[in-house]
Amino acid sequence: MRFPRPIDAFVAALTLALGAAACSAVPAGDEPAGRKPDVGFFSTLPIYWGEGAFGAMLDGSAKPDWVREEMETRLTMVPLDTLEAEALAGLKRVVLAQPRALAPSENMAFDAWVRKGGRAVIFADPMLTRHSHYPIGDRRRPQDVVLLSPILDHWGLALTFDDAQPAEEQSVALDGVDIPVRLAGRLQLAPAPAAGDCTLHADGLAARCAIGDGHVLVIADAAVFDWEGDAPAPPERRAALWQTLATLLSGK
Template structure:
């Protein structure tokens, strides 16, 4: 086996180091807490164009060797990081990144070696190609990470959180228009959604799903309706926040604000469940992994006493319970719906999400656990 020339090895190694650094610091891996090799796809052009330019006077064989070394070392580095930081070997993402890097290497070499155009026109052509590749790669990743639409199961929701008409006071709504919170918009995109203030007055139909997101104090007849719905075969997700960190819309002490702590204790007691207080010293969100999905919680409580029909998950921050003929997922936090904890940055790039919160909710409420071709590789993810 013949080793590549020293010049090709050095150029290739430097290009690989640049790709890995760009992926970590610019491509979103550090910011998002993900080690996806696919996030390198939009970043190939700049390092490979620089490699093509520095090697423009080398032989064709040496240039090919330099590109091969750059791509191989990048993929090896990403594979090692993925195994080390996420405990997974993302072969599909590595293949996608390898194909993208190979195509970009051929294109960069051809543009640099071409006789025309020359001077500033060649620079403009290369810059246009880099920008075009960047946009096209993000478009491809948007498709690859997108999960199929869930079944349009009707969801009934009760909440005290300021999700509806979240523009602020009346003057702000008149000036800017009333708008719903991003979490409410995202849940409604999955199918019919209705917000009610009483389940006794607005009973659920068979096949509906129930979402209790830190509701206000409920009348006994509503608690009875919830219990009967779940025991009769219903599906429910219950966010019982032990210490709400949701930014209040009204002055402190105003009863229109969400309650500070969960008021679902009578229902939880009836099911034999105890929600412990959240730690007061928590100053930043925590990440928990549930069935391969990443949730970000803030000041979350833990379920300490649970019946045999419930399974504690993520150290007790979540429960999965079989109650009668139905099932309920309980989370000791409602701040997980707060948009900055899950929305992608920038917002147009859904594949650059901070958490799988909304995808997880869709799966629990509407029974669809489908995933896209690619899935995020969360750093520090561990089996439940």
């Protein structure tokens, strides 16, 4: 897919803007100068550990996923296998990328963490398109259909899916940056008062929610992670990834 913009200059400008935002968004004394901010990462996607042979992951011979490599240029990723209070303690930023269904106690702990000032980006895809080596039904396979209704409902969001939409990858502008999407969902606001103050963006692809003292960006798709193969991810895809993660750093 070609993007009709001078993308190299755009990515350079975005990198500088995000770097400045990262410096201004972290209060003085909150984190040591020059230290990359810690970001909890909770996902069923093989981004942190990979989907290759376990031995290759242990001895370091497996090639890291491009998303992990890209994120670790500016962030310190902290892999999470639970969203219970003790796992979230000490973190200020969390990414949920096509997570598994949360236990009731995790829903409560995560909501409380956000209300105390936590910042989160959630990729909630109702029809995952990233390739997996494992067949449907294998527990090692990423979550094909996200199951986050309890926490989304609590915040006043409903995730919908149009099965008549085109199957090809498309792009949707989010804050002026083209985000790749494929078989994306759409978010809707609940008609009744909810526990979060949410606004929709990009025709329902995304929602920003102010929840207590915290902030959450929900994106109803995870195709930004889909790039595969030996070739490096193109600049426009890396720019799209950082656009979705910018809320963790910019304070917006």
